[in-house]
Amino acid sequence: MTGTLRVYRWEVAKLLAQKRTYLGLGVATLVPIVFVVVLVLQTGGPNDVPLGRYIRETGLAVPFVVLFFMSIWGLPLITALVAGDIVASESHNGTLKTILTRSRERGEVFAGKALATATYTLAAVFVMGLTGLVAGSLAWGFHPLTSLSGTKVSASHGFGLLLLSLCVYALPLAGIAAFGVMLSTITRNSAASVVGALMWALLMQLLGVLPGTEAIRPYLLGTQFDAWHGFLRVPADWTPVIRALWVCALYIAAPLVAAYLVFLRRDVAGD
Amino acid sequence: MSDPRPVTTRGLTKRYGDLVAVDQVDLTVEQGDVFGYLGPNGAGKTTSLRMLLGLIRPTEGQARLFGRDPLEEGAKALQGVAGFVEGPRFYPYLSGRRNLRLLADFDEPPSRSRIEEVLELVELRDRARDRVGGYSHGMRQRLGIAAALLREPRLLLLDEPTTGLDPAGMRDMRDLVRRLAGEGITIVLSSHLLYEVEELCNRVAIVRSGRIIYEGALRDLLATAASGYRLRTLEPERARLLLLAQAGIDDVRADDGELRFSGDEQAVAALSVALGKAGIGLTALVPETQSLEELFLGMTGGESSDRDRARGSEVAV
Numbered sequence: 001m002t003g004t005l006r007v008y009r010w011e012v013a014k015l016l017a018q019k020r021t022y023l024g025l026g027v028a029t030l031v032p033i034v035f036v037v038v039l040v041l042q043t044g045g046p047n048d049v050p051l052g053r054y055i056r057e058t059g060l061a062v063p064f065v066v067l068f069f070m071s072i073w074g075l076p077l078i079t080a081l082v083a084g085d086i087v088a089s090e091s092h093n094g095t096l097k098t099i100l101t102r103s104r105e106r107g108e109v110f111a112g113k114a115l116a117t118a119t120y121t122l123a124a125v126f127v128m129g130l131t132g133l134v135a136g137s138l139a140w141g142f143h144p145l146t147s148l149s150g151t152k153v154s155a156s157h158g159f160g161l162l163l164l165s166l167c168v169y170a171l172p173l174a175g176i177a178a179f180g181v182m183l184s185t186i187t188r189n190s191a192a193s194v195v196g197a198l199m200w201a202l203l204m205q206l207l208g209v210l211p212g213t214e215a216i217r218p219y220l221l222g223t224q225f226d227a228w229h230g231f232l233r234v235p236a237d238w239t240p241v242i243r244a245l246w247v248c249a250l251y252i253a254a255p256l257v258a259a260y261l262v263f264l265r266r267d268v269a270g271d
Numbered sequence: 272m273s274d275p276r277p278v279t280t281r282g283l284t285k286r287y288g289d290l291v292a293v294d295q296v297d298l299t300v301e302q303g304d305v306f307g308y309l310g311p312n313g314a315g316k317t318t319s320l321r322m323l324l325g326l327i328r329p330t331e332g333q334a335r336l337f338g339r340d341p342l343e344e345g346a347k348a349l350q351g352v353a354g355f356v357e358g359p360r361f362y363p364y365l366s367g368r369r370n371l372r373l374l375a376d377f378d379e380p381p382s383r384s385r386i387e388e389v390l391e392l393v394e395l396r397d398r399a400r401d402r403v404g405g406y407s408h409g410m411r412q413r414l415g416i417a418a419a420l421l422r423e424p425r426l427l428l429l430d431e432p433t434t435g436l437d438p439a440g441m442r443d444m445r446d447l448v449r450r451l452a453g454e455g456i457t458i459v460l461s462s463h464l465l466y467e468v469e470e471l472c473n474r475v476a477i478v479r480s481g482r483i484i485y486e487g488a489l490r491d492l493l494a495t496a497a498s499g500y501r502l503r504t505l506e507p508e509r510a511r512l513l514l515l516a517q518a519g520i521d522d523v524r525a526d527d528g529e530l531r532f533s534g535d536e537q538a539v540a541a542l543s544v545a546l547g548k549a550g551i552g553l554t555a556l557v558p559e560t561q562s563l564e565e566l567f568l569g570m571t572g573g574e575s576s577d578r579d580r581a582r583g584s585e586v587a588v
Contacts, residue, residue, distance in 0.1 A: 006376050017364045094360035101324050103379035105345045267327035
């Protein structure tokens, strides 16, 4: 366990030393700011998305609306950018052989990388959500939020719901990250893995909007991006949240197990 | 099972499809050896070292380091072992010192306390704060040695450590290897440079197309190379007849105005007296020893493995 933690610490440090990470988190910061600036300058708004009508009532509504738009490809791309690179870049640089000839087991190295990817994913979601909250509150104030059931929720309670929602929102994103880590491990090619993970996310979205997919829709990864709606009903509806928990667990576990098994056995040679 | 021998491989084989990169390699490296793994480029030296370090899985056979198989025991088998294959690689966006810190944390026990010491040893302390991305090839090579020494290895595996270095860098690297060997570290060094191996190693394995064609002490190898004598005289024909009649002198050949023959030292001494008595003056009588290079080229069949294959197919036809 301490071995994994040591690897994890350095994986985070390596992410913090790479431009790619700041590119991803930078976009996650900029998008909600641009979004708020545009809405301040324009009239009209995203009235047909959840909470879109209340966006000028309180800054609390802003992150929810931004998350809705960013779930289609924005955050999947930001996630894939790092997840697809996390193993492949080390294959490419030849540093994998450097760290695998020390005293850490391959399993520990892989676990450290997977945890670091998860950390980055969570960070991207929170950076985007909290930036949206701050930017929105500066523009329209930190006021009570109108829930999806139409009732008012106090600002502090609304803030708690936002934090919970961000956590649940990060689950399907972690599913995309896991897929990216798998591609990164198997293909050893960073660009291919980033694109592949994004394609996976888009495919999940596409399946969800095609006619005739109603039966599988609740179990698609893309659907889980809306699970937080359950928190914004009064009383809270836990059904989508609980479903998101186990559905995403499967989408996270399957590619990670596959990648782990490949990583344990693979030949680390001039790739 | 504890085995004091730093390296033992038995039947070690790696195939990539039809290509046999390493073919039934049996190696034993004893404690304190500076072991040269010598062969032309593409002979399978790096692939063998990769299998020793557990980076790739042998198709057949096994490799053990101090009796432990990296395939079975993973990183634990690398206890007391350090080195690099195909040139050391580091994170270009981290400084030299930070790269070493990272690797120190990957060691068991963590080896951070030795960082300044090893940086000093490879003379990189002044540049330790700079990103490795800006390092020259020679500096990376030295950082590679520093990273290996962090682990306080009893066995050091170095893959072509002087490749790509300028002459001064090569000399420094060899001095360092000699110094480490002097401290009792067993060293396995792959190289395609004969004089390097000749200068540093006490034992060698010569590898060609994945196979070991000689393994043993360098001294013994060179001893087998003493192949005969050369004689020059103004009267080659008379001398040749005398040589043919002389006891203990064999393989007499006239070659380009010279005579070549073999015989032990006693017989050759007697020969010189006989030549003198017969009034045949000598201008030269020289023992011929093949250089390691000639031996090596003879054994590995020239330099090009493509040519080997072409020749092999001719034979097969």
